[in-house]
Amino acid sequence: AQKITQTQPGMFVQEKEAVTLDCTYDTSDQSYGLFWYKQPSSGEMIFLIYQGSYDEQNATEGRYSLNFQKARKSANLVISASQLGDSAMYFCAMRLHPPGNTGKLIFGQGTTLQVKP
Amino acid sequence: DGGITQSPKYLFRKEGQNVTLSCEQNLNHDAMYWYRQDPGQGLRLIYYSQIVNDFQKGDIAEGYSVSREKKESFPLTVTSAQKNPTAFYLCASSIFSGLAPNEQFFGPGTRLTVL
Numbered sequence: 005a006q007k008i009t010q011t012q013p014g015m016f017v018q019e020k021e022a023v024t025l026d027c028t029y030d031t032s033d034q035s036y037g038l039f040w041y042k043q044p045s046s047g048e049m050i051f052l053i054y055q056g057s058y059d060e061q062n063a064t065e066g067r068y069s070l071n072f073q074k075a076r077k078s079a080n081l082v083i084s085a086s087q088l089g090d091s092a093m094y095f096c097a098m099r100l101h102p103p104g105n106t107g108k109l110i111f112g113q114g115t116t117l118q119v120k121p
Numbered sequence: 122d123g124g125i126t127q128s129p130k131y132l133f134r135k136e137g138q139n140v141t142l143s144c145e146q147n148l149n150h151d152a153m154y155w156y157r158q159d160p161g162q163g164l165r166l167i168y169y170s171q172i173v174n175d176f177q178k179g180d181i182a183e184g185y186s187v188s189r190e191k192k193e194s195f196p197l198t199v200t201s202a203q204k205n206p207t208a209f210y211l212c213a214s215s216i217f218s219g220l221a222p223n224e225q226f227f228g229p230g231t232r233l234t235v236l
Contacts, residue, residue: 008163046229047209047229048228048230049211049225051224054224095163097164107215107225108166109154109164109166109225111156111163113162113163114163
């Protein structure tokens with residue numbers, strides 16, 4: 005069965021420093037996608053970054069980068085130069101590609117990040 | 122502006138009542154999803170629909186029902202059979218094609234409380 009594990013319930017980081025949020029996944033499928041979403045206290049889910057299982061380079065989107073280690077089945081999110089507005093809950097999610105694709109996302113439990121001034 | 126709207130933002134239900142949560146999207150997305158989120162937890166899939174007039178159960182469909190009569194609308198009914206419905210409900214949509222990224226776009230959510 006597919007599963008996402010986020011082992012850090014809460015993290016603190018000093019403003020302007022970098023922080024890594026851990027994510028490991030479990031699947032026997034070879035083709036899949038990994039996503040990171042941010043959920044502020046307002047509740048909306050904001051898409052941050054995506055990594056495909058066949059992508060050779062790690063994904064980057066502005067201050068966000070994804071440290072993808074396929075052999076270890078990990079997809080850690082790195083936030084550089086943290087800002088106070090980064091304080092939120094962060095979710096790692098996985099979606100299978102065909103033939104197992106239903107489009108649904110499997111989410112981890114989330115990590116709460118607090119940025120300290 | 123394109124996006125997903127959910128209403129109401131807050132909903133209170135008495136035990137034994139059915140309630141319907143609205144989800145509308147104007148992104149022309151084929152696929153729509155309903156998730157449930159309990160405090161401090163991740164999202165769990167209730168139902169999803171890849172095309173009009175078709176939908177499938179997710180991981181926690183018991184006590185819920187949906188319909189997909191129009192591409193842009195995917196209402197969720199929380200029935201009295203759902204034993205613990207107090208939660209935050211999120212609707213999402215995406216282009217449905219084989220490969221990524223096709224990220225899901227989420228609505229602002231509905232917070233349901235059973236009195």
